[in-house]
Amino acid sequence: MNLKVKTNINNYSVLIGKNLCSKINKIILKERIHSQKFLIVYDSKVPAKMIKSILSKFDKKKIEKKKIVFNEKSKNLKTVNSILKILEKQNFSRNDCLISVGGGICGDVCGFASSIFKRGLNFVNLPTTLLSQVDSAIGGKTGVNSLSGKNMIGSFYQPSLVISDINFLKSLPKKEMLCGYAEILKHSLIKNKIFFKFLKKNFSKILSHNDKFLERAIYKSCLIKKEVVEKDEKEKNIRKVLNLGHTFAHAYEATIGYNKGLNHGEAVLLGMMSAVEFGRQKNILKKSDYKQIIDHLKKLNYCNLNKYFKSKDISKIIFYMKQDKKNKDSKINLILLKGIAKPILNKSFRENNIKSFLKNLIY
C-alpha cells in the first residue's frame, strides 16, 4: 500500500507492506534518490537479521553504518553529533543519504541530523515500531531532548521516503504494539468514525499481528496523519488535533518519572480516557459517542487512573499540564471531542477546574 505526502518543501512516498526491506535498493532508485553514499543508522534492538538483509542490498563501498542504543536519554545532541561526525568524515554531500532504521527516537534523531547537515541531505526513514510507522515517521517533526524537556531542540524536515515494513513489528514487545495502537485509535477518534468502528471490532487481530488487519490499520492511520499534516505542516492550527489526550498523557508520564511503570502509549490511552471523561462532564461530548469510546478503552484495560496515581499526585499532574506548549496564558488548553471524528481546538480551562475533575478520578 502506498500513499504520497504533499508538503510545501517536497512530496514523498510512504510505502506500507511486507518484505519491503528485501528490495530497498530498488525502491530507493524508483523514488529517484540517486545518492552515491548512504549512512545507515540503526537501533540496537532491531533484529540483526533484518539489518543484515538491508545492508546486503547495497554496494559495500557505498555504505557506512552505525548502531546506536536509542532511548529517551540518548535522544540528545551528543548522539546527533556522533552521526554528523561520520557524515563529515566521509565527506557526504547533500545528494547523499541518511537512512534511519529504528523507532520514533531513531527517526527523530536521524531526521534532525539530516536537516542540519549541509542544511539538509536526503533522509530515508524505515520505521521499525508500530508507533513510528503510524505516526512519527510522517509529518516532518524531528528533534532531540534537552535539559529543558522533551523534543525541545528540533526542526521541521520532511523525509525523502518512508518505508514501513511490517516484518519489523514481529520482534516488537507487546507493550510497544499497544503504544502504536494508542496513536492509531487517536487518529480514528479525531477523523474517521468508520475507522473507529473497524478498530473496535478488530483491535485484538491488530495487536496479535494479523498481517491483513495490521497493514490496513497502519495505512488508514497514516492517511489520517497525512491529511492533517498537509493542511497545517507547522502546527499553527488544525495539526493540534493530533494532541488529543496528550496534555494529560505528558503530565501522567512526567509525574510517574518516565519509567516503565507507565510507557508513552499507556499514558496516551489514559490521556484520551481523561479528555473523553472531561468532555462528557462539560457536556461537550455526545453521550452515545462517549459510551462507545469508554467501552473500547475498558476492553483495552485503560480506564483507571487509580492503578497509577494517588490523590497526592494531582498537584504534580497539574504542574506538568501547565507546562504544555499549547497553553497561551495561565489556563490549560485541551483538545476535546464533540463526537467521534469531531474534534475541537483551543478550549482553555482554569487549573481549579481540571483539579476538581481529577479529584473525581483519582482518590
Ligand SMILES: NC(=O)c1ccc[n+]([C@@H]2O[C@H](COP(=O)([O-])OP(=O)(O)OC[C@H]3O[C@@H](n4cnc5c(N)ncnc54)[C@H](O)[C@@H]3O)[C@@H](O)[C@H]2O)c1
Ligand atoms: N516526530 C513525530 O512526529 C513524533 C510523533 C510521536 C512520537 N515521537 C517520538 O517518538 C518516540 C517514541 O517512538 P517509539 O515508540 O517508536 O519509541 P522507541 O524509538 O524508543 O522504540 C521503542 C522501543 O522499541 C525498540 N525497538 C525498535 N524497533 C524494534 C523492533 N523492530 N523490534 C524490537 N524492538 C524494537 C527500541 O529500541 C525501544 O526500546 C518519542 O521520543 C516521541 O517523542 C515523534
